[in-house]
Amino acid sequence: MIEEKKKVEKRKNVVIVMCKYSVVVKGIERKLTEMGCKVSMVTQENEKIPKYDAEKEERMFILYLPNKIMEDMIQYNWMEGIYTSISKMSREIIVVGDQRDREDLAGSLFDMTSVKWLDRPLKMEELEILITGGHLPEGVHKSKKHILIVDDDPSYAKMVREWIKDHYQVSIVTAGIQAITFLAKNPVDMILLDYEMPVVDGAQVFQMLQQEPSTQNIPVIFLTGVGDKDQVERVLRLRPTGYILKSTTKEKLLDYLHTHVHNM
Structure with missing residues (x-):
């Protein structure tokens, strides 16, 4: 009888990607080393990704984002390039960042x-769970309903996000085609959709959503800056979940959303 060979567990080879080395990253490095992982670093100054032994090691990446990455296009573009490269190498990617950045x-x-x-x-215990192949408890990052704001005016979209972020997870895109791309990869519970947008307007986006089985049942509330009778009738003919005038107040918007989300 041939003795079955035991499967050798591969050592974790973890690459931490960051713009700059920091005290927190040092703590992550120490924790991973204590877990028996082989750890290497990639920074903007030294962005060469080290080689590894695929037969003996299992590669993972940790992307440690800088604060306010959306406000620094140099860091954003560098991270985007690194992510594009490593996403072709590994399916195991952990991103550490601020909730608002997420x-x-x-x-x-x-x-x-x-x-x-x-x-x-x-939380180091959450990092350890993911590194060892486990799953975070249900409800982590998913306790709030997810609302997507689609509006070509980023200032208005960010204002609405500030109004509702304590109650909902909020994502923003600034063009109709971006919304379609976003929804192909990310589930949402409701869409706040600007009716008046250039190139692909809200009505066209709504019609595209209705044609796709994966998005046709997502509640859509139109945002409109025009409150005349003809405009309202055009919006309602599309049969969205509802519509909101952009001139509404924070309190009225929250009341409106709470009513519709509660009935979802």
Whole structure:
């Protein structure tokens, strides 16, 4: 009888990608080393990704995002390039960043269905769970309903996000085609859709959503800056979940959303 060979567990080879080395990253490095992982670093100054032994090691990447990455296009573009490269090498990618960045970057920098996200301040026990192949408890990052705002005016979209972010997870895109791309990768519970947008307007986006089985049942509330009778009738003919005038107040918007989300 031939003795069955035991499967040798591969050592974790973890590459931490960051713009600059920091005290927190040092703590992550120490934790991973204690777990028996082989750890290497990639920074903007030294962005060469080290080689590894695929037969003996299992490679993973941790992307440690800088604060306010959306406000620094140099760091954003560098991270985007690194992510594009490593996403072709490995399916095991953990991203560490601020909750607000997670909402902004979903569908733009990262495909959230292919990465595992950890909010700052980082909990080492959650990192250990992901490194060892486990899953975070149900409800982590999913306790709030997810609303997508589609509006070509980023200032208005960010204002609405500030109004509702304590109650909902909020993502923003600024063009109709971006919304379609985002929704192909990220599930949402409701869409706030600007009716008046250039190139592909809200009505066209709504019709595209209705043609796709994966999006046709998502509640859509139109945002419109024009409140005349003809405009309202044009909006209602499309049979959305509802519509809101952009001149509405924070309190009225929240009341409106709470009513519709509660009935979902």
